[in-house]
């Protein structure tokens with residue numbers, strides 16, 4: 001475990017504390033590592049209509065984009081769990097299908113098979129986006 005990755009995973013766990021998840025009580029945090037080593041975080045943001053919920057990864061990536069840092073994203077960490085138990089599950093929490101597609105946009109823009117560090121009770125498991133979303137549709141398909 002690299003110290004930087006541990007710091008990134010911890011940032012995701014900490015970000016989950018600001019989750020707004022009154023309906024599912026499932027708190028998720030995401031942390032993005034930028035090329036300048038800054039970390040951008042996000043947490044899930046639920047809505048009474050359920051279907052309009054924003055995932056932590058989506059919030060973090062949108063935040064990085066609005067700061068002009070979309071192309072600076074190099075790594076992503078994700079942590080989730082019921083409130084008070086974020087990152088404590090036996091299995092890693094991986095991004096949902098929609099978030100994999102959103103991460104694919106960043107991966108294609110940066111020409112990087114982005115590592116996604118997924119927290120669990122004994123640390124984290126790192127997946128490459130190509131493992132999470134094989135044969136994904138991206139900007140290159142529109143050329």
Ligand SMILES: [Zn+2]
Pocket residue numbers: 055056057058095096097098099100
């Ligand atoms: Zn998602």
